[in-house]
Amino acid sequence: MTQANSTQQCSISLELASQMLIKFDGSNKSKLYEFIDNCDRAIKLVNPSYREILFSIIETKLTDNARALTRNRSFSNWESLKTHLLDIYSEKRTxxxxxxxxxxxxxxxxxxxxxxxxxxxxxxxxxxxxxxxxxxxxxxxxxxxxxxxxxxxxxxxxxxxxxxxxxxxxxxxxxxxxxxxxxxxxxxxxxxxxxxxxxxxxxxxxxx
Structure with a gap:
Protein backbone atom coordinates (compact mmCIF):
# COMPACT_ATOMS: atom_id res chain seq x y z
CA MET A 1 0.00 0.00 0.00
CA THR A 2 1.44 3.40 -0.98
CA GLN A 3 1.78 6.24 1.52
CA ALA A 4 -0.81 8.28 -0.41
CA ASN A 5 -3.36 5.47 -0.22
CA SER A 6 -2.63 4.97 3.48
CA THR A 7 -3.16 8.68 4.16
CA GLN A 8 -6.49 8.68 2.34
CA GLN A 9 -7.75 5.65 4.24
CA CYS A 10 -6.89 7.30 7.57
CA SER A 11 -8.58 10.60 6.66
CA ILE A 12 -12.13 11.78 7.37
CA SER A 13 -14.85 13.02 5.06
CA LEU A 14 -15.44 16.65 4.17
CA GLU A 15 -18.74 16.55 6.06
CA LEU A 16 -17.11 15.38 9.30
CA ALA A 17 -14.29 17.90 8.93
CA SER A 18 -16.83 20.70 8.43
CA GLN A 19 -18.61 19.71 11.64
CA MET A 20 -15.40 20.33 13.58
CA LEU A 21 -15.37 24.01 12.64
CA ILE A 22 -16.74 26.85 14.76
CA LYS A 23 -17.50 30.48 13.92
CA PHE A 24 -15.18 33.34 14.88
CA ASP A 25 -16.41 36.95 14.83
CA GLY A 26 -13.35 38.67 16.30
CA SER A 27 -15.17 40.09 19.32
CA ASN A 28 -13.76 37.55 21.77
CA LYS A 29 -10.03 37.10 21.27
CA SER A 30 -9.94 34.15 23.64
CA LYS A 31 -11.97 32.23 21.03
CA LEU A 32 -9.24 32.71 18.43
CA TYR A 33 -7.14 29.77 19.60
CA GLU A 34 -10.16 27.47 19.78
CA PHE A 35 -11.07 28.45 16.21
CA ILE A 36 -7.49 27.91 15.00
CA ASP A 37 -7.09 24.61 16.83
CA ASN A 38 -10.31 23.24 15.34
CA CYS A 39 -9.31 24.35 11.85
CA ASP A 40 -5.83 22.85 12.23
CA ARG A 41 -7.31 19.51 13.25
CA ALA A 42 -9.89 19.52 10.47
CA ILE A 43 -7.31 20.37 7.79
CA LYS A 44 -4.99 17.67 9.08
CA LEU A 45 -7.65 14.95 9.22
CA VAL A 46 -9.65 15.63 6.07
CA ASN A 47 -8.96 13.72 2.87
CA PRO A 48 -6.19 15.75 1.13
CA SER A 49 -8.28 16.06 -2.03
CA TYR A 50 -10.88 18.05 -0.05
CA ARG A 51 -8.55 20.52 1.69
CA GLU A 52 -9.12 23.32 -0.78
CA ILE A 53 -12.89 23.01 -0.40
CA LEU A 54 -12.56 22.81 3.38
CA PHE A 55 -10.49 25.99 3.36
CA SER A 56 -13.31 27.77 1.52
CA ILE A 57 -15.71 26.56 4.21
CA ILE A 58 -13.33 27.83 6.92
CA GLU A 59 -13.44 31.30 5.35
CA THR A 60 -17.24 31.32 5.66
CA LYS A 61 -16.88 30.71 9.41
CA LEU A 62 -15.40 34.20 9.81
CA THR A 63 -18.19 36.66 10.64
CA ASP A 64 -18.66 40.30 11.67
CA ASN A 65 -15.34 42.01 12.51
CA ALA A 66 -13.24 39.01 11.51
CA ARG A 67 -14.95 38.87 8.11
CA ALA A 68 -14.51 42.62 7.59
CA LEU A 69 -10.76 42.41 8.26
CA THR A 70 -10.24 39.54 5.82
CA ARG A 71 -12.80 40.26 3.10
CA ASN A 72 -10.50 42.30 0.85
CA ARG A 73 -7.51 40.00 1.17
CA SER A 74 -6.68 36.91 -0.82
CA PHE A 75 -5.41 33.85 1.04
CA SER A 76 -3.93 30.90 -0.79
CA ASN A 77 -4.46 28.38 2.00
CA TRP A 78 -5.33 27.90 5.66
CA GLU A 79 -1.79 28.61 6.88
CA SER A 80 -1.75 32.06 5.29
CA LEU A 81 -5.16 32.89 6.78
CA LYS A 82 -4.10 31.59 10.19
CA THR A 83 -0.98 33.76 10.16
CA HIS A 84 -3.09 36.82 9.32
CA LEU A 85 -5.57 36.13 12.12
CA LEU A 86 -2.77 35.68 14.64
CA ASP A 87 -1.20 38.96 13.54
CA ILE A 88 -4.50 40.77 14.04
CA TYR A 89 -5.93 39.22 17.17
CA SER A 90 -3.25 37.52 19.24
CA GLU A 91 -1.69 39.51 22.05
CA LYS A 92 1.85 40.65 21.34
CA ARG A 93 3.25 39.67 24.72
CA THR A 94 6.22 37.41 25.22
Missing part, protein backbone atom coordinates in the same frame (compact mmCIF):
# COMPACT_ATOMS: atom_id res chain seq x y z
CA UNK A 95 6.30 34.25 27.28
CA UNK A 96 8.56 36.03 29.77
CA UNK A 97 5.98 38.78 30.26
CA UNK A 98 3.24 36.25 30.93
CA UNK A 99 5.56 34.47 33.38
CA UNK A 100 6.01 37.72 35.31
CA UNK A 101 2.27 38.35 35.37
CA UNK A 102 1.56 34.81 36.58
CA UNK A 103 4.15 35.03 39.35
CA UNK A 104 2.70 38.34 40.56
CA UNK A 105 -0.87 37.02 40.92
CA UNK A 106 -2.31 37.18 44.44
CA UNK A 107 -5.85 37.02 45.78
CA UNK A 108 -7.09 40.41 46.96
CA UNK A 109 -8.93 40.61 50.27
CA UNK A 110 -12.19 41.60 48.56
CA UNK A 111 -11.74 39.12 45.70
CA UNK A 112 -13.54 35.78 45.61
CA UNK A 113 -11.58 32.66 44.79
CA UNK A 114 -13.25 32.05 41.44
CA UNK A 115 -12.23 35.50 40.22
CA UNK A 116 -8.68 34.94 41.45
CA UNK A 117 -8.48 31.50 39.84
CA UNK A 118 -9.64 32.99 36.53
CA UNK A 119 -6.62 35.30 36.55
CA UNK A 120 -4.32 32.33 37.09
CA UNK A 121 -6.03 30.31 34.37
CA UNK A 122 -5.79 33.19 31.91
CA UNK A 123 -2.02 33.52 32.43
CA UNK A 124 -1.62 29.75 32.24
CA UNK A 125 -3.47 29.57 28.91
CA UNK A 126 -1.50 32.50 27.51
CA UNK A 127 1.75 30.81 28.50
CA UNK A 128 0.77 27.61 26.71
CA UNK A 129 -0.21 29.59 23.63
CA UNK A 130 3.21 31.28 23.75
CA UNK A 131 5.10 28.00 23.44
CA UNK A 132 7.25 27.58 20.35
CA UNK A 133 5.20 25.96 17.58
CA UNK A 134 8.30 24.04 16.48
CA UNK A 135 8.49 22.03 19.70
CA UNK A 136 8.06 18.31 19.21
CA UNK A 137 5.25 16.52 21.04
CA UNK A 138 7.38 15.27 23.94
CA UNK A 139 8.95 18.69 24.57
CA UNK A 140 5.60 20.45 24.39
CA UNK A 141 3.99 18.02 26.83
CA UNK A 142 6.91 18.49 29.23
CA UNK A 143 6.54 22.28 29.02
CA UNK A 144 2.77 22.11 29.56
CA UNK A 145 3.26 19.88 32.60
CA UNK A 146 5.83 22.29 34.04
CA UNK A 147 3.57 25.30 33.44
CA UNK A 148 0.63 23.51 35.06
CA UNK A 149 2.72 22.79 38.16
CA UNK A 150 3.88 26.40 38.24
CA UNK A 151 0.32 27.73 37.88
CA UNK A 152 -0.87 25.50 40.73
CA UNK A 153 2.01 26.62 42.95
CA UNK A 154 1.29 30.30 42.28
CA UNK A 155 -2.43 29.72 42.80
CA UNK A 156 -1.93 28.16 46.24
CA UNK A 157 0.73 30.62 47.37
CA UNK A 158 -1.35 33.61 46.32
CA UNK A 159 -4.51 32.54 48.15
CA UNK A 160 -5.51 34.33 51.34
CA UNK A 161 -3.55 32.72 54.22
CA UNK A 162 -6.36 30.71 55.83
CA UNK A 163 -7.41 29.19 52.49
CA UNK A 164 -3.85 28.62 51.35
CA UNK A 165 -2.98 26.61 54.46
CA UNK A 166 -6.01 24.39 54.02
CA UNK A 167 -5.28 23.70 50.36
CA UNK A 168 -1.60 22.96 51.04
CA UNK A 169 -2.59 20.36 53.62
CA UNK A 170 -4.52 18.42 50.98
CA UNK A 171 -1.66 18.16 48.43
CA UNK A 172 -3.64 19.23 45.32
CA UNK A 173 -2.47 17.71 42.05
CA UNK A 174 -3.88 20.15 39.52
CA UNK A 175 -5.35 23.62 39.32
CA UNK A 176 -8.50 22.22 37.71
CA UNK A 177 -9.31 20.18 40.83
CA UNK A 178 -9.33 23.34 42.94
CA UNK A 179 -11.94 25.28 40.97
CA UNK A 180 -15.12 23.37 41.91
CA UNK A 181 -13.80 23.19 45.44
CA UNK A 182 -13.48 26.94 45.83
CA UNK A 183 -16.71 27.61 44.00
CA UNK A 184 -18.45 25.46 46.63
CA UNK A 185 -16.60 27.29 49.37
CA UNK A 186 -17.69 30.71 48.15
CA UNK A 187 -21.36 29.72 47.77
CA UNK A 188 -21.81 28.89 51.45
CA UNK A 189 -22.94 31.83 53.58
CA UNK A 190 -21.65 30.82 56.98
CA UNK A 191 -17.84 31.18 57.30
CA UNK A 192 -17.37 28.23 59.64
CA UNK A 193 -19.56 26.05 57.48
CA UNK A 194 -17.60 27.18 54.41
CA UNK A 195 -14.31 26.12 55.94
CA UNK A 196 -15.67 22.75 57.03
CA UNK A 197 -17.28 22.01 53.67
CA UNK A 198 -14.15 23.05 51.81
CA UNK A 199 -11.97 20.71 53.84
CA UNK A 200 -14.41 17.83 53.33
CA UNK A 201 -14.61 18.49 49.59
CA UNK A 202 -10.83 18.52 49.18
CA UNK A 203 -10.54 15.27 51.12
CA UNK A 204 -13.09 13.66 48.81
CA UNK A 205 -11.28 14.94 45.74
CA UNK A 206 -8.00 13.33 46.67
CA UNK A 207 -9.66 10.08 47.64
CA UNK A 208 -10.57 9.60 43.96
Missing amino acids: MGQWQLELNSCKQNISENVMSYSSKIENCYIKLINSLDNNLNRESREACVKLLKEQALSVFITGLLPNISLLVKSQRPETLEKQLPLHYKRNKNKNQNKKFSNTKTYITNLFAI
Whole structure:
Protein backbone atom coordinates (compact mmCIF):
# COMPACT_ATOMS: atom_id res chain seq x y z
CA MET A 1 0.00 0.00 0.00
CA THR A 2 1.44 3.40 -0.98
CA GLN A 3 1.78 6.24 1.52
CA ALA A 4 -0.81 8.28 -0.41
CA ASN A 5 -3.36 5.47 -0.22
CA SER A 6 -2.63 4.97 3.48
CA THR A 7 -3.16 8.68 4.16
CA GLN A 8 -6.49 8.68 2.34
CA GLN A 9 -7.75 5.65 4.24
CA CYS A 10 -6.89 7.30 7.57
CA SER A 11 -8.58 10.60 6.66
CA ILE A 12 -12.13 11.78 7.37
CA SER A 13 -14.85 13.02 5.06
CA LEU A 14 -15.44 16.65 4.17
CA GLU A 15 -18.74 16.55 6.06
CA LEU A 16 -17.11 15.38 9.30
CA ALA A 17 -14.29 17.90 8.93
CA SER A 18 -16.83 20.70 8.43
CA GLN A 19 -18.61 19.71 11.64
CA MET A 20 -15.40 20.33 13.58
CA LEU A 21 -15.37 24.01 12.64
CA ILE A 22 -16.74 26.85 14.76
CA LYS A 23 -17.50 30.48 13.92
CA PHE A 24 -15.18 33.34 14.88
CA ASP A 25 -16.41 36.95 14.83
CA GLY A 26 -13.35 38.67 16.30
CA SER A 27 -15.17 40.09 19.32
CA ASN A 28 -13.76 37.55 21.77
CA LYS A 29 -10.03 37.10 21.27
CA SER A 30 -9.94 34.15 23.64
CA LYS A 31 -11.97 32.23 21.03
CA LEU A 32 -9.24 32.71 18.43
CA TYR A 33 -7.14 29.77 19.60
CA GLU A 34 -10.16 27.47 19.78
CA PHE A 35 -11.07 28.45 16.21
CA ILE A 36 -7.49 27.91 15.00
CA ASP A 37 -7.09 24.61 16.83
CA ASN A 38 -10.31 23.24 15.34
CA CYS A 39 -9.31 24.35 11.85
CA ASP A 40 -5.83 22.85 12.23
CA ARG A 41 -7.31 19.51 13.25
CA ALA A 42 -9.89 19.52 10.47
CA ILE A 43 -7.31 20.37 7.79
CA LYS A 44 -4.99 17.67 9.08
CA LEU A 45 -7.65 14.95 9.22
CA VAL A 46 -9.65 15.63 6.07
CA ASN A 47 -8.96 13.72 2.87
CA PRO A 48 -6.19 15.75 1.13
CA SER A 49 -8.28 16.06 -2.03
CA TYR A 50 -10.88 18.05 -0.05
CA ARG A 51 -8.55 20.52 1.69
CA GLU A 52 -9.12 23.32 -0.78
CA ILE A 53 -12.89 23.01 -0.40
CA LEU A 54 -12.56 22.81 3.38
CA PHE A 55 -10.49 25.99 3.36
CA SER A 56 -13.31 27.77 1.52
CA ILE A 57 -15.71 26.56 4.21
CA ILE A 58 -13.33 27.83 6.92
CA GLU A 59 -13.44 31.30 5.35
CA THR A 60 -17.24 31.32 5.66
CA LYS A 61 -16.88 30.71 9.41
CA LEU A 62 -15.40 34.20 9.81
CA THR A 63 -18.19 36.66 10.64
CA ASP A 64 -18.66 40.30 11.67
CA ASN A 65 -15.34 42.01 12.51
CA ALA A 66 -13.24 39.01 11.51
CA ARG A 67 -14.95 38.87 8.11
CA ALA A 68 -14.51 42.62 7.59
CA LEU A 69 -10.76 42.41 8.26
CA THR A 70 -10.24 39.54 5.82
CA ARG A 71 -12.80 40.26 3.10
CA ASN A 72 -10.50 42.30 0.85
CA ARG A 73 -7.51 40.00 1.17
CA SER A 74 -6.68 36.91 -0.82
CA PHE A 75 -5.41 33.85 1.04
CA SER A 76 -3.93 30.90 -0.79
CA ASN A 77 -4.46 28.38 2.00
CA TRP A 78 -5.33 27.90 5.66
CA GLU A 79 -1.79 28.61 6.88
CA SER A 80 -1.75 32.06 5.29
CA LEU A 81 -5.16 32.89 6.78
CA LYS A 82 -4.10 31.59 10.19
CA THR A 83 -0.98 33.76 10.16
CA HIS A 84 -3.09 36.82 9.32
CA LEU A 85 -5.57 36.13 12.12
CA LEU A 86 -2.77 35.68 14.64
CA ASP A 87 -1.20 38.96 13.54
CA ILE A 88 -4.50 40.77 14.04
CA TYR A 89 -5.93 39.22 17.17
CA SER A 90 -3.25 37.52 19.24
CA GLU A 91 -1.69 39.51 22.05
CA LYS A 92 1.85 40.65 21.34
CA ARG A 93 3.25 39.67 24.72
CA THR A 94 6.22 37.41 25.22
CA MET A 95 6.30 34.25 27.28
CA GLY A 96 8.56 36.03 29.77
CA GLN A 97 5.98 38.78 30.26
CA TRP A 98 3.24 36.25 30.93
CA GLN A 99 5.56 34.47 33.38
CA LEU A 100 6.01 37.72 35.31
CA GLU A 101 2.27 38.35 35.37
CA LEU A 102 1.56 34.81 36.58
CA ASN A 103 4.15 35.03 39.35
CA SER A 104 2.70 38.34 40.56
CA CYS A 105 -0.87 37.02 40.92
CA LYS A 106 -2.31 37.18 44.44
CA GLN A 107 -5.85 37.02 45.78
CA ASN A 108 -7.09 40.41 46.96
CA ILE A 109 -8.93 40.61 50.27
CA SER A 110 -12.19 41.60 48.56
CA GLU A 111 -11.74 39.12 45.70
CA ASN A 112 -13.54 35.78 45.61
CA VAL A 113 -11.58 32.66 44.79
CA MET A 114 -13.25 32.05 41.44
CA SER A 115 -12.23 35.50 40.22
CA TYR A 116 -8.68 34.94 41.45
CA SER A 117 -8.48 31.50 39.84
CA SER A 118 -9.64 32.99 36.53
CA LYS A 119 -6.62 35.30 36.55
CA ILE A 120 -4.32 32.33 37.09
CA GLU A 121 -6.03 30.31 34.37
CA ASN A 122 -5.79 33.19 31.91
CA CYS A 123 -2.02 33.52 32.43
CA TYR A 124 -1.62 29.75 32.24
CA ILE A 125 -3.47 29.57 28.91
CA LYS A 126 -1.50 32.50 27.51
CA LEU A 127 1.75 30.81 28.50
CA ILE A 128 0.77 27.61 26.71
CA ASN A 129 -0.21 29.59 23.63
CA SER A 130 3.21 31.28 23.75
CA LEU A 131 5.10 28.00 23.44
CA ASP A 132 7.25 27.58 20.35
CA ASN A 133 5.20 25.96 17.58
CA ASN A 134 8.30 24.04 16.48
CA LEU A 135 8.49 22.03 19.70
CA ASN A 136 8.06 18.31 19.21
CA ARG A 137 5.25 16.52 21.04
CA GLU A 138 7.38 15.27 23.94
CA SER A 139 8.95 18.69 24.57
CA ARG A 140 5.60 20.45 24.39
CA GLU A 141 3.99 18.02 26.83
CA ALA A 142 6.91 18.49 29.23
CA CYS A 143 6.54 22.28 29.02
CA VAL A 144 2.77 22.11 29.56
CA LYS A 145 3.26 19.88 32.60
CA LEU A 146 5.83 22.29 34.04
CA LEU A 147 3.57 25.30 33.44
CA LYS A 148 0.63 23.51 35.06
CA GLU A 149 2.72 22.79 38.16
CA GLN A 150 3.88 26.40 38.24
CA ALA A 151 0.32 27.73 37.88
CA LEU A 152 -0.87 25.50 40.73
CA SER A 153 2.01 26.62 42.95
CA VAL A 154 1.29 30.30 42.28
CA PHE A 155 -2.43 29.72 42.80
CA ILE A 156 -1.93 28.16 46.24
CA THR A 157 0.73 30.62 47.37
CA GLY A 158 -1.35 33.61 46.32
CA LEU A 159 -4.51 32.54 48.15
CA LEU A 160 -5.51 34.33 51.34
CA PRO A 161 -3.55 32.72 54.22
CA ASN A 162 -6.36 30.71 55.83
CA ILE A 163 -7.41 29.19 52.49
CA SER A 164 -3.85 28.62 51.35
CA LEU A 165 -2.98 26.61 54.46
CA LEU A 166 -6.01 24.39 54.02
CA VAL A 167 -5.28 23.70 50.36
CA LYS A 168 -1.60 22.96 51.04
CA SER A 169 -2.59 20.36 53.62
CA GLN A 170 -4.52 18.42 50.98
CA ARG A 171 -1.66 18.16 48.43
CA PRO A 172 -3.64 19.23 45.32
CA GLU A 173 -2.47 17.71 42.05
CA THR A 174 -3.88 20.15 39.52
CA LEU A 175 -5.35 23.62 39.32
CA GLU A 176 -8.50 22.22 37.71
CA LYS A 177 -9.31 20.18 40.83
CA GLN A 178 -9.33 23.34 42.94
CA LEU A 179 -11.94 25.28 40.97
CA PRO A 180 -15.12 23.37 41.91
CA LEU A 181 -13.80 23.19 45.44
CA HIS A 182 -13.48 26.94 45.83
CA TYR A 183 -16.71 27.61 44.00
CA LYS A 184 -18.45 25.46 46.63
CA ARG A 185 -16.60 27.29 49.37
CA ASN A 186 -17.69 30.71 48.15
CA LYS A 187 -21.36 29.72 47.77
CA ASN A 188 -21.81 28.89 51.45
CA LYS A 189 -22.94 31.83 53.58
CA ASN A 190 -21.65 30.82 56.98
CA GLN A 191 -17.84 31.18 57.30
CA ASN A 192 -17.37 28.23 59.64
CA LYS A 193 -19.56 26.05 57.48
CA LYS A 194 -17.60 27.18 54.41
CA PHE A 195 -14.31 26.12 55.94
CA SER A 196 -15.67 22.75 57.03
CA ASN A 197 -17.28 22.01 53.67
CA THR A 198 -14.15 23.05 51.81
CA LYS A 199 -11.97 20.71 53.84
CA THR A 200 -14.41 17.83 53.33
CA TYR A 201 -14.61 18.49 49.59
CA ILE A 202 -10.83 18.52 49.18
CA THR A 203 -10.54 15.27 51.12
CA ASN A 204 -13.09 13.66 48.81
CA LEU A 205 -11.28 14.94 45.74
CA PHE A 206 -8.00 13.33 46.67
CA ALA A 207 -9.66 10.08 47.64
CA ILE A 208 -10.57 9.60 43.96
